Amino acid sequence: MKKIGILFGRERSFPMALIERINGRGIENVSAEPVRIDKVVQGEKTRYAVIVDRISQDVPFYRSYLKNAALTGTAVINNPFWWSADEKFFNNCLMTRIGIPVPKSVILPSYELPYETTHDSFSNLTYPLDWHSIFNYVGFPAYLKPVAGGNWQDVHRLKDADDFYSKHTKTGQLVMMLQEAIEYQEYYRCYCIGNKYVHIMPFEPHNKPGEQYSVDYTPSIERTKQIEEIVLQLNTHLGYDFNSVELAVRNGVPYAIDFYNPAANTSYESIGEANFEWVVENLTNYIIERALSHKEGEMNLTWGKFIQESMRSLEMENLVSRT
Structure with missing residues (x-):
């Protein structure tokens, strides 16, 4: 059985919708439930092939639990080791190296x-x-x-x-x-799932909650393609399975404003029915993919291009030093 666990705190609409959607697919040997923890012992496996983390940023105990789970083979969404190491300023520094405009x-x-x-x-x-x-x-x-x-x-x-x-x-x-401060003409919030699903939402961060997604413009075909490329490139380097990215467009140039959101806001009340349906459906697809591809006893985490390239460089240096 490939069991999927959702780890969450006070939120209800999103985690419960994921559980219902996954179980509603009726896929043999795949089921979802809220994560249940009664003890955490070093080096012991969890019962879950996949855990979706929505709360460890606020609860250090959960972060340690997830690192142990990842070490023993659970695919944790998002990678708890990288999440612990990452922060907004480093994100901006990395974007300057890969050519994505930032403030x-x-x-x-x-x-x-x-x-x-x-x-x-x-x-x-x-x-x-x-x-x-x-x-x-x-x-x-x-x-x-x-x-x-x-x-x-x-x-x-x-x-x-x-x-x-x-x-x-x-x-x-x-x-x-x-x-x-980027004085923008357009602003977008985007979900990125599995570095292949991108959802672009016109967004006004200064509006009051419930009205932030009510704006009077939509992205052109060219702008949509431009934003998708930036969002995919950005998340490929960071390595997040699920993240949200905010982009402010000034004089035709999209600037990455906020893209350290590994527990992105998905509240039904905040994002509205259509956006909620998109994120539940596509994250469900991705979670099931990860469950079905899970390899028992192996490391099943996603690592970003930044870490992968750093490790390859280190391996090359070690190879050269031995020859």
């Missing part, structure tokens, strides 16, 4: 000292930072946003340097990113 961005140390540190812990940090160069590079208006986070929490729009200094004091121990 100008810099990373900033937290305004308050992290717990169990003192000023002596930052002997290598020049302070004050070179704010003049930083502001000249990023420009204003700009956004101040956490390196790790989502749902527009702790995000501040800044009009000038004085605005930055005022709002940075409110960020506590969060590591923040100062990012150029």
